[in-house]
Amino acid sequence: MDYDLLHIQGKPYVLMPLHDYRALMGSDNDDGLPEDVLDALAANQESPVKIIRKYRGMTQKVLADEAGISRPYLTEIETGKKDGSLRAMKAIAAALGVNVGILA
Template sequence: MTAQVIKRGERPEWAVIPYEEYLELLEKAEMVEDTIALERAIAAPDDEGVPQDIVERLLEGENPIKVWRTYRGLTQHDLAEQAGLSQSYLAMMEKGEREGTVKALKRIAKALNVDIDDLVDMHDEEPA
């Protein structure tokens, strides 16, 4: 890592790094946060444990709605019905052809018994 250290007197005050290195560090920090959150979720005694294959599918970037739907043993038709949505709208969301509204995501999360955050694909987010 290349860093320029700026001092105030003898004490280091700032470290300046190239933007690409900053983005790499940001991505690694987010991965660590995701790992910690996942470990806490798995270790929580009152919460449902998440099977390893589900975790792997989510980390590989598979659509979270589809992953949770199949894990719960639901068809698209079943989930759409429980969430009060059309099956075609749900199918488009799973394929990434449409983004779900917050209202739709809340309904899907409730039907799947997961938090709405569990349905957001973290791989699609851009750094701030």
């Protein structure tokens, strides 16, 4: 992880990638997803990645960029054509601010 330390008006601040911040914030809670999203996940009719991405208001391009993967690869994961590598799924989970297990 690559962070920068900034001093603004004498106070230290850490600048980090958004997906790292979301991963840190998501690690202390139960993903913070509302009941309707959990119901959609339980129905298993759509990819968990797509459901949570839509809930977060993210486009495929934004999610792919934040996860460091290509948009076509994300599309293949969302449509079930590919499972997604563990590394990719961890990056997607971090970008979505959820634990990777919820995407399985």
